[in-house]
Amino acid sequence: MERLIGVSIGQGATSQSGRLAKAVDAWIANELRRAGFSPDDVWPRLEAPRVLPHEVSTFLAKLPKTLRADLYKRLLKDKTTAPSSAKVLGRAYVKQVDVVVAQWARGPEIMISTKTMGSSFGNNMPNRFEESYGDAKNLRGRHPLAAIGFVFLLNSSIYSEEPASYERAVDMMRKLRAEFDVYDATALIIADWTHGSAEGINVRPELVPEDLSIHRFFEDTVEAVLSRTPIDMHVMVRQEREAREIPVPEQDPAIETSTTDLEVD
Incomplete structure (x- = not known):
């Protein structure tokens, strides 16, 4: 401080x-x-953009490195998606x-x-x-x-x-x-x-x-x-x-879990 x-x-x-x-x-x-x-x-985040939806960050992390870098540069200019x-x-x-x-x-x-x-x-x-x-x-x-x-x-x-x-x-x-x-x-x-x-x-x-x-x-x-x-x-x-380990997996709503469709005869 x-x-x-x-x-x-x-x-x-x-x-x-x-x-x-x-x-x-x-x-x-x-x-x-x-x-x-x-x-x-x-x-505010540690780096620009200072405001970035978690879901957008999750999406970027899944992209190939070169594509991710290009989209990140574009994102810095998009104040609607990533405002200050x-x-x-x-x-x-x-x-x-x-x-x-x-x-x-x-x-x-x-x-x-x-x-x-x-x-x-x-x-x-x-x-x-x-x-x-x-x-x-x-x-x-x-x-x-x-x-x-x-x-x-x-x-x-x-x-x-x-x-x-x-x-x-x-x-x-x-x-x-x-x-x-x-x-x-x-x-x-x-x-x-x-x-x-x-x-x-x-x-x-x-x-x-x-x-x-x-x-x-x-x-x-x-x-x-x-x-x-x-x-x-x-x-x-x-x-x-x-100060202890909690044996519960984190539920992240941004990551969709796979489901098995029920078959109906």
């Missing part, structure tokens, strides 16, 4: 530019892959979701929104939470079984310079998951950084209450997914979580 933030800040990223949030997105996506979720199911961001239809409107775990047959299973704020906390905080609350209601209305989360990265100056804003942030992050139809998990990440400098980046977990910590966020998010899917889905995730 510190390295990714440092790269973005060193390149001049600000909270308003969105590039800092993309660093958070990349880190969260990588943590989900480390948890055992299929790399192609987690968006994931847009999900909610109950009322289409929402660009920052981190997604999805598959055609399963639909969106994890949807995580991220926001960052580096200054002017008192002025901007109410708007950020209003947006987040509405986005969660919108997505939950159409995807009631998905695990929906919200991660908020704040500059540590909020703690030292605007303690009232810090307390409001903690309170609102808790309220955003208090209702059953809003977020399953919320997390605060507080870090030291200076705009324009890649030096001195330091994540400060000691400034975050345990119930809003990022490791608690991942625990709650993964638990929500596993509790809402059968045992033969996300087997790798279950094995990583329980």
Whole structure:
């Protein structure tokens, strides 16, 4: 996280530019892959295209090498099939979701929104939470079984310079998951950084209450997914979580199993 933030800040990223949030997105996506979720199911992917349906990836993997390379180049130019961001239809409107775990047959299973704020906390905080609350209601209305989360990265100056804003942030992050139809998990990440400098980046977990910590966020998010899917889905995730081998084969809806037609006299 510190390295990714440092790269973005060193390149001049600000909270308003969105590039800092993309660093958070990349880190969260990588943590989900480390948890055992299929790399192609987690968006943004490690490489372009950042969003690619699992079924398309499965199809490409079965092609001869030369044909696969040619189609992959074509795919990079096709923003309809392989867009740069994931847009999900909610109950009322289409929402660009920052981190997604999805598959055609399963639909969106994890949807995580991220926001960052580096200054002017008192002025901007109410708007950020209003947006987040509405986005969660919108997505939950159409995807009631998905695990929906919200991660908020704040500059540590909020703690030292605007303690009232810090307390409001903690309170609102808790309220955003208090209702059953809003977020399953919320997390605060507080870090030291200076705009324009890649030096001195330091994540400060000691400034975050345990119930809003990022490791608690991942625990709650993964638990929500596993509790809402059968045992033969996300087997790798279950094995990583329980630290044991689970003797159940993974069911991949993208891979059609062969069936024997019944003969009728």
